[in-house]
Amino acid sequence: MGESEKLVSNLFQMARENAPSIIFIDEIDSLCGQRGEGNESEASRRIKTELLVQMQGVGNNDQKVLVLAATNTPYALDQAIRRRFDKRIYIPLPDLKARQHMFKVHLGDTPNNLTESDFEMLARKTDGFSGSDIAVCVKDVLFEPVRKTQDAMYFVKSSGGMWIPCGPKQSGAIQTTMQDLAAEGLASKILPPPITRTDFDKVLARQRPTVSKGDLEVHERFTKEFGEEG
Template sequence: MARASSPRELHAQALKALARAVQADEARDVRRAKAAYEETCELLLAGVKLGARGFKVEEQRRILLGCLDRLEKISSQDGAEAGDDEDGEDARPGGFRGVAGLAQVKRALREAVILPSLHPKLFTGARKPWKGILLFGPPGTGKSHIAAELSKESGATFYSFAPSDIMSKHQGDSERAIRKIFEEARRNKPAVIFLDEIDSIGRSRDNAEGSSESGRRVLTELLRQMDGVGEDTSQITVIAATNNPFELDSALRRRFERRVYVPMPGPKARARILRIALGSDATVVALRAQEIREFAARLSGFSGADVASLANEALMVPVRNCMNARYFRYVPKENVAAPGLWRRAVNWAFGVAPEGHFLVPCSPHDPGATAMNIMDDDFPAHLLRVPAITRAELEQALQQVKPSVDKATLEQYAEFAAQFGSDSREFAFEDDDMDIEEEDWEREEEEAEREKDLEARNRQREQAQAKRGTEAARATEAPTPARVAMFS
């Protein structure tokens, strides 16, 4: 870094370094980008040391904070590229691991899609995998979600479309769109075609009010493509989802050999949905697994989407508290590490906050309370620590979010499942059936939480012992003049 005699020169050099950083960043050269961003920080901080607080202070602060944000992001990316295979703390599980419960639905999809891809020799002669699967059930139970996760779980080419993707006001365009999707799937086997909201294009043709001439043509083309007359339809699976299976055309219903009911989640499934939706970041969620299980047991009648909505509402409660707060105070940071060291230097240089501190909302009577408003332009948002949610936030969210499915609707699904469903088991309004893999994941999570609790207790014990040792040493120490001056 070249020497400069004035804050103005340092500022000019910092802008040049920033330009190099952005250029390297856009070229995905992480090493050069990090070095240039750090050089920008060094130059601006050097200017502050020379007395640059009055020279473009807001611009310097904005540039520094932008550099720090980007430094932290590319540093984490660099760590992942260097071979860190572990998911981030708040990374959500992918594939079927991210779907709570629904063991029977997973089994049906594995039989139809995953197993034939892994072991094609099992399906020879007259034994063929299912060509059509209908997922039906109340809204918000995860029909579309599990189909989307299937695309990550299987090695098949995945095609997904909704009625709005194919319906057109021009005659013949809708039929051509359906034909094009199936032709593309036949060229890229094995393939899965997912039809969401199938009732929109598959209404019964016997119902004159719910069917039009164009709708009949679209349905006829879909039936023809699913039959695959004159075409090779092996290794192509059609999966459809609907909240309204009662109005499906009987011919279309017949094409789906497996008709699987997607039930409301039971207590275990609701607890898992709640954990996934809340995330695992300890700075955001201060809830033990047992607390989540106890709370989820009270959410009878909630669909998976309702539980996820409740989790989002709970996560927003601390944010609203910050918005409504009129007083904040500084609290010490924990485990500050690079590139957080850069951020501490910036805070110190601009006098934003005491070194190594966060800003949290408080009452006007708390020690160190300072009048602030989060909506003010000069509010130090980069220092704000939103309080982690607790049981109180969940209880508050429960007052706002209510179940979206009534029991009368569930009874209609029970009748349809008894008449047309593929499951021979007794119908249940809620289902906690979990597959072996999900039970293993539950045990792993419980074991990880026990280990975390043990580490926390050991850390607290060590800190208490260290504190007692320090106090004992101070008690035996003579009050030298230097010590007295240090604390005076």
């Protein structure tokens, strides 16, 4: 009892001692929902009260402490907490250019043969996707070369001595499997193929965006009432 609000107080004290500093609270609605709700516990009320008290002093006397918070349910926030934040900025879903960049960032240096036009096409096909949706998509795609290697019935040996999965008609193709190569002590010599545009098409065919039109309408309505555009 009393430990949670003490942690809140300690957090702000640390921020002041290390100023300039930023306190970021993700999913702030889980801490600061509407007061008086039936499922609100006494501990939750005390945390909320302590947060309000600490935020009251932020920004005064040039303390150089900035408090940022994020939520997907802005209407669930307690009004007093909402008033403590001078700016309430709506961050919309990523646009086409942002999505194109996200695909590149998440792929990183993973071997692939995608062209700039491929990335543009992926961005166009993922209208309505959030950054999280794109991350999930790429994460799924990263497994495709492994799946191809596991299922391959033919491999070709490269000039560098690596075994690469291929089709039966490819020049130099040898009928074997990953398990057979591993049994011969060649597991470290197996090289999965690079990621292709087809791999992305396969994953996107079964993936849907997680943010609904109704969700977006709620955020846009809140922005008109209380916020500003990002």
